[in-house]
Amino acid sequence: MIVDIRQLQSATNDILQICPRFRLLVIGKTGVGKSSLIQQAFGINEVHVSEHRRGEADIDKEFIAPENQRFVLHDSQGFEAGDSDCFITAKDFIDRRRKMPDLRDKIHAVWLCLSIPHADGRLLESGVEEFLKLRKEILGDIPIIVVFTKHDVFVDKLELDAMDSDEYEEAALEVLKNDTLSKLCIQPLKEIAGTDILHTIVSTKKECESTIIQLIDLTTTNVEKFVASEAALTMMIAQRVDIGLKVKASIAIGKKRCWRGISSSMNFIGFTMLDCLSVIHKDVIDVWNFNDPHCVRHVCFHNTGC
Incomplete structure (x- = not known):
């Protein structure tokens, strides 16, 4: 696909x-x-x-x-x-x-x-x-x-x-x-x-x-x-x-189209694994809602692979 x-x-x-x-x-x-x-x-x-x-x-x-x-x-x-x-x-x-x-x-x-x-x-x-x-x-x-x-x-x-x-x-x-x-x-x-x-x-x-x-x-x-x-x-x-609610939200959002597509081995033509993981990384950061005024956690994945 x-x-x-x-x-x-x-x-x-x-x-x-x-x-x-x-x-x-x-x-x-x-x-x-x-x-x-x-x-x-x-x-x-x-x-x-x-x-x-x-x-x-x-x-x-x-x-x-x-x-x-x-x-x-x-x-x-x-x-x-x-x-x-x-x-x-x-x-x-x-x-x-x-x-x-x-x-x-x-x-x-x-x-x-x-x-x-x-x-x-x-x-x-x-x-x-x-x-x-x-x-x-x-x-x-x-x-x-x-x-x-x-x-x-x-x-x-x-x-x-x-x-x-x-x-x-x-x-x-x-x-x-x-x-x-x-x-x-x-x-x-x-x-x-x-x-x-x-x-x-x-x-x-x-x-x-x-x-x-x-x-x-x-x-x-x-x-x-x-x-x-x-x-x-x-x-x-x-x-x-409530950390438990953060986990629950991560799972609920994890059932959305991107994660579901990755887990079913879709063919992401034109995208690297880093591209896919970057999207997941953004979802995780958004759900946990850290106080990150300089968006350090959003960009570190792209810059360092963290």
Whole structure:
């Protein structure tokens, strides 16, 4: 079989032309920990979200970090009591994005960030409750994940209280953590939003990286199911915490026409093995999405055969 030059082009090109960046809307009030979450999940040094003063967030602004060009963030304040403007702004923004014809311009997922409350704290403001009740009408098929943040703070307080009461037993404490979390977060959420609401718990402490991986995996799975496979693949490329997803994306892209053609011993007339391997090299580099501002990894294969 004779193969023309089109079959030697990078398989990632087609995906990234359709969806060059994963577009995420993050909703959460000041101090909930949005910046730390985004930094860890997408390997970004600095995130400009409204963590300091109310009124700062511009939901239409696209934040694209120079060290991760495959991710674009939209930031919204939380929907606090007595402030309907943020709710209306977010609702209108989502509606406009849903009507855009191209996948690249649509919102691919929403993270609603809520800090785990103290024992006497309120989990959901009235605006958040309304948003959750109307989420299917507002979002359509866009997946929304409720992210309970600052799990490490919650755990530390429970452990400290247990030690102060001289009733510190590991097994009993673990049960207490789960029961308290269910009472403060899971049950109130399901009462308002129903049992089918997606949710997870995160901590941005380095030793709790598995919680971020769970969030990434949950997001990717539902984007692939409800939005588009191209958006899910771009999410796998954009995230920088789950190596398993990078491998999965490499395999998925590896099934595209170029790799499939090479493995079936096509006759690439006019192309050397180095030409073929260079295409594979580009696909691998694109999927792993290294911070490579000078494109050193893209060119080294051609220059040195690495």
